[in-house]
Amino acid sequence: MTSAPQPVTVLGLGNMGSALAAALLDRGHPVTVWNRTPQKAAPLTDRGARLAATPAEAIAASPLVIPCVLDYDTLYALLDGGTDSLSGRAVVNLTSGSPEQAHEALAWFRSHGADYLDGAIMTTPPGVGNPEVMFLYSGPREVFDAHRATLAALGDPLYLAADPGLASLYDAALLGLMWSTMTGWLHGAALVGAEKVTATAFTPVAIRWLSTVNSFLTRYAEQVDAARYPGDDATVDVQIATIDHLIHAAAARGLDTALPALLKSTMERAKAAGHGSDSFASVIEVLAETAPES
Numbered sequence: 284m285t286s287a288p289q290p291v292t293v294l295g296l297g298n299m300g301s302a303l304a305a306a307l308l309d310r311g312h313p314v315t316v317w318n319r320t321p322q323k324a325a326p327l328t329d330r331g332a333r334l335a336a337t338p339a340e341a342i343a344a345s346p347l348v349i350p351c352v353l354d355y356d357t358l359y360a361l362l363d364g365g366t367d368s369l370s371g372r373a374v375v376n377l378t379s380g381s382p383e384q385a386h387e388a389l390a391w392f393r394s395h396g397a398d399y400l401d402g403a404i405m406t407t408p409p410g411v412g413n414p415e416v417m418f419l420y421s422g423p424r425e426v427f428d429a430h431r432a433t434l435a436a437l438g439d440p441l442y443l444a445a446d447p448g449l450a451s452l453y454d455a456a457l458l459g460l461m462w463s464t465m466t467g468w469l470h471g472a473a474l475v476g477a478e479k480v481t482a483t484a485f486t487p488v489a490i491r492w493l494s495t496v497n498s499f500l501t502r503y504a505e506q507v508d509a510a511r512y513p514g515d516d517a518t519v520d521v522q523i524a525t526i527d528h529l530i531h532a533a534a535a536r537g538l539d540t541a542l543p544a545l546l547k548s549t550m551e552r553a554k555a556a557g558h559g560s561d562s563f564a565s566v567i568e569v570l571a572e573t574a575p576e577s
Contacts, residue, residue, distance in 0.1 A: 288312040289433045292345040294338060294361065295352035295378075296323040298408045303351055303377065303437055304332060306412035310436035317341035319361070339365030342372060347430055348397075351377040351404075355384045359391075370396030373426055375434065377402045377418075382448025389422060389447045398426045401447045403454035406438065417441050421449035464493075470533070470542050477536035503564035512561035519566065520559040523550045 288311040293304040296318035304327050307314050314332040316324050317340075324334045335341035338361045342348050348369075352358050358378050362369070374397050376388060385401040392399040400422040410416045416438035420427050427434075427442045434440040443449040468489055472482040506512050529543045549566060558565035 289347055289430070290315070290345040291433060292316070292335075292341045292348045294318075294341060294348065294350040294358075296320075296327070297351070297353075299377075299404065299411070300351040301327065302408035302411035303349060305330070307433075307436050308332060309412060312433065312436060313345075315341050315344040337365065338362060339368040342368040346372060347433060348372050348374045349377055350374065354378065355380050355388065358388075366395045372396075373398040373400070373430055375400045375402055375420070375426075375430065377404055379403070379454070380451055382452045385421070385447040385451050398423065398429075399447070400426045400430075401450045403450040404438075405454070405457060411437055414439055419443055419450040419453050421445070422447040466542060470538070473538055474529075474533055474536065477538065499563075503562065506562060506564040507567055512558065512565035514561045516562060518560050519550055519553050519563060522563055523547060523554065523559075526550065 290313040291307050292315045293300055293307070294317050296304065296316055300316075300318070301323065304314050304316050308327065308330050314327070315335050316327055316332050317335045317338050318324055321334060324332065328334050333344065335344060342365065350358050352361065355378060358376070369392065374392050376385075376399065380388075388401065389399045400420050402421075403419040404411070405417040405419060406413070414435070418434065418438045418440050420434070420440060421443040422445065424442065424445060427440070431440055431442075443453060468486075471489060472485050475485045476482065502516075526543055526547045530540050530547065533540045533543065549569065550563075552569040553559075553561075553566045556569055558568060
């Protein structure tokens with residue numbers, strides 16, 4: 284026998300909060316919403332969501348509460364005066380923040396009788412509800428297990444660990460990967476674009492290349508964990524020589540060379556630290572160094 288969809292409250296109806304509430308409605312969940320500007324709830328209430336007059340009323344309406352607001356200060360401010368309603372509720376916080384804030388939030392919500400799970404949304408609002416999109420969660424496993432089926436309405440729920448700060452830490456790390464990858468792609472598109480090659484022609488080749496890069500990551504992950512970097516494929520010395528071709532090609536076409544120059548300087552730091560004959564994975568040794576005090 285299939286159980287009825289769980290009632291859920293969503294606090295905050297910016298673009299992301301509205302997308303979360305809409306995805307829950309799509310899956311048949313009774314949804315209560317609250318927003319500082321009630322007018323933003325109209326598209327959701329037209330679809331059957333219930334608009335609460337206060338955060339406390341919204342929290343009291345559902346066993347599962349999902350805040351998605353600007354920051355943690357905003358979250359605590361909207362809960363001020365309504366903490367009694369938290370007792371017995373499960374809070375899955377999708378407000379962006381730091382690992383340290385997630386640890387503080389776990390203790391704070393527990394002090395008010397609520398279960399707590401921290402989360403990170405690995406998409407933009409249009410991707411919410413897509414089962415291929417990751418939502419990361421960290422915190423008590425029992426809270427995740429109890430609400431996993433409901434969280435699946437938002438995207439693929441991936442549990443990381445009991446440490447509540449890991450979801451936000453992964454979020455920061457993965458955003459860094461995204462920005463680096465997208466900037467590299469844009470630089471590549473600009474480079475071939477200088478020869479009248481369109482981005483749409485370049486991109487399928489770039490995507491195919493990324494599948495090969497994926498295999499590098501898998502192999503290098505073991506080297507990073509072991510802190511051993513056998514230079515049996517392409518050494519740092521070889522990469523330094525090769526990146527000069529990229530810098531020359533970009534400069535010859537009048538393009539900005541700051542990105543490849545930064546990458547080369549990082550490789551040169553690894554070489555100076557004795558890793559010239561090691562694999563590219565050894566660059567992590569200089570990336571993991573403590574930054575000098577300013």
